[in-house]
Amino acid sequence: MLGKGGKRKFDEHEDGLEGKVVSPTDGPSKVSYTLQRQTIFNISLMKLYNHRPLTEPSLQKTVLINNMLRRIQEELKQEGSLRPMFVTASQPADPLSDNFREAQPAFSHLASPPLLPADFVSTMPLESCLTPASLLEDDTFCTSPTVQHDGPTKPPPPALQAVKDSFSSALDEIEELCPAPTSAEAVAAETAAGDSKAHPSESNIHKAEGLPESRTAESKLMDSLPGNFEITASTGFLTDLTLDDILFADIDTSMYDFDPCTSATGAASKMAPVSADELLKTLAPYSSQPVTPNQPFKMDLTELDHIMEVLVGS
Amino acid sequence: FAGAGGGNDIQWCFSQVKGAVDDDVAEADIISTVEFNHSGELLATGDKGGRVVIFQQEQENKTQSHSRGEYNVYSTFQSHEPEFDYLKSLEIEEKINKIRWLPQKNAAQFLLSTNDKTIKLWKISERDKRPEGYNLKEEDGRYRDPTTVTTLRVPVFRPMDLMVEASPRRIFANAHTYHINSISINSDYETYLSADDLRINLWHLEITDRSFNIVDIKPANMEELTEVITAAEFHPNSCSTFVYSSSKGTIRLCDMRASALCDRHSKLFEEPEDPSNRSFFSEIISSISDVKFSHSGRYMMTRDYLSVKIWDLNMENRPVETYQVHEYLRSKLCSLYENDCIFDKFECCWNGLDRQVEFSLIVMTGSYNNFFRMFDRNSKRDVTLEASRENNKPRTVLKPRKVCGSGKRKKDEISVDSLDFNKKILHTAWHPKENIIAVATTNNLYIFQDKMN
Numbered sequence: 001m002l003g004k005g006g007k008r009k010f011d012e013h014e015d016g017l018e019g020k021v022v023s024p025t026d027g028p029s030k031v032s033y034t035l036q037r038q039t040i041f042n043i044s045l046m047k048l049y050n051h052r053p054l055t056e057p058s059l060q061k062t063v064l065i066n067n068m069l070r071r072i073q074e075e076l077k078q079e080g081s082l083r084p085m086f087v088t089a090s091q092p093a094d095p096l097s098d099n100f101r102e103a104q105p106a107f108s109h110l111a112s113p114p115l116l117p118a119d120f121v122s123t124m125p126l127e128s129c130l131t132p133a134s135l136l137e138d139d140t141f142c143t144s145p146t147v148q149h150d151g152p153t154k155p156p157p158p159a160l161q162a163v164k165d166s167f168s169s170a171l172d173e174i175e176e177l178c179p180a181p182t183s184a185e186a187v188a189a190e191t192a193a194g195d196s197k198a199h200p201s202e203s204n205i206h207k208a209e210g211l212p213e214s215r216t217a218e219s220k221l222m223d224s225l226p227g228n229f230e231i232t233a234s235t236g237f238l239t240d241l242t243l244d245d246i247l248f249a250d251i252d253t254s255m256y257d258f259d260p261c262t263s264a265t266g267a268a269s270k271m272a273p274v275s276a277d278e279l280l281k282t283l284a285p286y287s288s289q290p291v292t293p294n295q296p297f298k299m300d301l302t303e304l305d306h307i308m309e310v311l312v313g314s
Numbered sequence: 315f316a317g318a319g320g321g322n323d324i325q326w327c328f329s330q331v332k333g334a335v336d337d338d339v340a341e342a343d344i345i346s347t348v349e350f351n352h353s354g355e356l357l358a359t360g361d362k363g364g365r366v367v368i369f370q371q372e373q374e375n376k377t378q379s380h381s382r383g384e385y386n387v388y389s390t391f392q393s394h395e396p397e398f399d400y401l402k403s404l405e406i407e408e409k410i411n412k413i414r415w416l417p418q419k420n421a422a423q424f425l426l427s428t429n430d431k432t433i434k435l436w437k438i439s440e441r442d443k444r445p446e447g448y449n450l451k452e453e454d455g456r457y458r459d460p461t462t463v464t465t466l467r468v469p470v471f472r473p474m475d476l477m478v479e480a481s482p483r484r485i486f487a488n489a490h491t492y493h494i495n496s497i498s499i500n501s502d503y504e505t506y507l508s509a510d511d512l513r514i515n516l517w518h519l520e521i522t523d524r525s526f527n528i529v530d531i532k533p534a535n536m537e538e539l540t541e542v543i544t545a546a547e548f549h550p551n552s553c554s555t556f557v558y559s560s561s562k563g564t565i566r567l568c569d570m571r572a573s574a575l576c577d578r579h580s581k582l583f584e585e586p587e588d589p590s591n592r593s594f595f596s597e598i599i600s601s602i603s604d605v606k607f608s609h610s611g612r613y614m615m616t617r618d619y620l621s622v623k624i625w626d627l628n629m630e631n632r633p634v635e636t637y638q639v640h641e642y643l644r645s646k647l648c649s650l651y652e653n654d655c656i657f658d659k660f661e662c663c664w665n666g667l668d669r670q671v672e673f674s675l676i677v678m679t680g681s682y683n684n685f686f687r688m689f690d691r692n693s694k695r696d697v698t699l700e701a702s703r704e705n706n707k708p709r710t711v712l713k714p715r716k717v718c719g720s721g722k723r724k725k726d727e728i729s730v731d732s733l734d735f736n737k738k739i740l741h742t743a744w745h746p747k748e749n750i751i752a753v754a755t756t757n758n759l760y761i762f763q764d765k766m767n
Contacts, residue, residue, distance in 0.1 A: 040594050043652050055405045059511040060542045060561050061657050064598050
């Protein structure tokens with residue numbers, strides 16, 4: 001926090017965010033609008049899952065943060081729905097992530113990578129991957145939906161790039177923000193890293209959904225409210241996933257099986273240390289719902305549930 | 315304007331400060347509410363540790379005409395204890411959220427104090443006499459040997475050192491699922507309301523096992539919850555009218571005569587949003603943290619994160635006045651969101667009764683860096699003052715402070731970047747009859763008076 005009389009220093013990127021009141025219609029600050037939106041989204045998620053478990057969290061605060069997340073989600077959904085769907089050839093996740101590693105090192109300081117289906121989609125076409133500078137200049141996705149005519153050849157907002165290619169550094173950021181990591185966290189982080197390289201948006205969406213179910217305190221307080229994130233599940237993320245088949249038609253779904261051997265992606269091999277069964281066993285106490293191996297989505301939910309929990313140091 | 319406070323040129327001087335001196339603040343000592351009683355003779359504070367401390371003003375000393383009586387500790391008691399909710403496996407904080415005094419009816423004083431879940435009615439009474447001369451007991455309470463009793467006498471009351479006792483007379487429990495944020499005593503002095511995030515209940519002061527639900531905004535499906543109740547207050551004169559504010563910046567006025575459950579408001583006060591100020595945080599900063607009726611009941615004041623608004627009860631579509639408390643924070647909202655300061659609940663208060671003629675309205679509210687602000691509707695002037703031990707020379711007029719934006723700052727100005735956001739003044743109170751104010755910093759209570767000429 002701030003000391004009396006001490007000069008308060010802002011992080012550089014914060015300066016950019018704070019310096020102006022960014023609105024969606026600002027021309028040159030569309031990029032910073034997206035940045036700010038992404039940051040606020042991340043901060044909001046962190047807040048919801050980082051409260052003291054001893055006393056009930058403030059309902060007012062939770063509702064306000066929830067509304068914030070919903071609003072951002074709505075905005076992104078609007079932008080996403082106006083963006084034309086593009087079908088891509090089967091893209092192994094590894095080359096994808098390789099490309100994105102090259103892009104946007106400048107944004108690696110962005111924290112926490114929850115991605116949204118719309119964002120994920122926009123990163124699919126390898127051909128349209130551009131250098132950081134062009135991405136910055138050409139970014140027209142961030143703001144109003146009316147700019148969407150530029151279509152799939154437009155590069156995605158820089159924030160996404162950063163997230164995808166620097167997940168580990170993003171994880172580091174999360175850890176910095178949270179209490180000291182435990183050894184379990186390190187394992188979880190590793191599995192999360194390996195896992196999300198291929199499907200960051202999936203994981204994070206599931207993180208968002210899965211978390212509340214393990215937070216008995218929250219769910220007890222708010223009846224079924226978070227399912228605070230039951231809200232997002234029903235209104236946004238999961239719906240998008242299931243409805244927008246095109247988006248994920250070509251994704252290598254073998255990742256969901258959590259079986260390192262069958263995965264076609266190099267990233268998956270990093271999951272080797274923890275087998276699916278072990279994960280299930282560790283997840284069982286954290287999940288209020290039974291987890292069955294033949295339900296990959298559920299397992300995602302609870303696993304990432306668990307991962308997120310250790311990440312935020314609960 | 316240098317050296318002058320708001321309205322009628324009130325010049326505020328330091329009078330007293332209560333509380334620990336050291337910077338290391340014990341969590342339990344954090345002041346969570348401040349309230350004068352109806353005469354102003356008593357000043358109560360509640361803290362995070364569940365304690366209530368009541369100060370009493372000394373009777374004015376005729377020889378010391380330059381200052382009003384000082385406030386000294388009158389009574390201290392533990393109002394609430396921490397509890398554990400076994401069903402939810404959560405602690406229930408003992409922090410006192412609000413104190414409200416009842417008007418005095420007899421020698422004793424009564425106040426309501428509440429934490430998140432339970433409201434208690436406390437009786438504070440003085441004892442300055444005690445019976446002496448018992449037949450069977452010695453003065454120290456030991457029983458006398460009956461064989462030594464040879465005569466009978468009637469015990470008499472003799473003076474003793476003043477003892478102030480606080481005893482809980484009523485406990486109003488188990489009526490709130492969510493956290494109580496407000497209590498307000500009705501002008502009938504028989505009933506009162508208590509408001510939590512989603513419901514408002516009406517109680518009778520004599521009846522503890524039952525309360526009536528008068529507002530319920532809980533949706534059938536909690537997933538649809540987007541708005542909560544943030545504050546509620548009874549109208550000072552009309553015993554069937556009350557208002558409640560929400561996290562979306564609206565105030566609803568309800569009439570209990572209309573229906574048993576006041577789900578439909580009689581009036582809805584809401585100011586349309588200024589599109590040029592729209593940001594991600596528009597909703598959060600519009601959330602109302604306090605609502606207070608003026609003493610006449612014609613106006614009400616609301617506090618949101620950046621401003622104080624005065625509403626005329628006859629005009630619903632916009633306030634009659636808006637005062638910017640710390641507009642320089644508008645460009646810092648993202649950081650304030652991150653460090654949770656944006657959720658700080660500042661209170662506000664009107665100036666005292668006698669000075670408040672219809673056209674003279676002064677309001678006070680707190681800010682950061684131990685600053686507090688006063689706005690005078692009449693003179694259109696406002697002032698920023700600081701509650702700090704450095705200014706603690708009695709009868710020295712407080713120097714107005716000024717905050718400047720990041721960038722060039724003039725001498726004596728404070729840059730917004732060097733504000734201490736840990737030093738927040740959330741609770742202030744104004745004596746009902748005189749120009750005496752109580753300002754609570756984190757763990758200290760400052761009392762300021764106007765300079766009497």
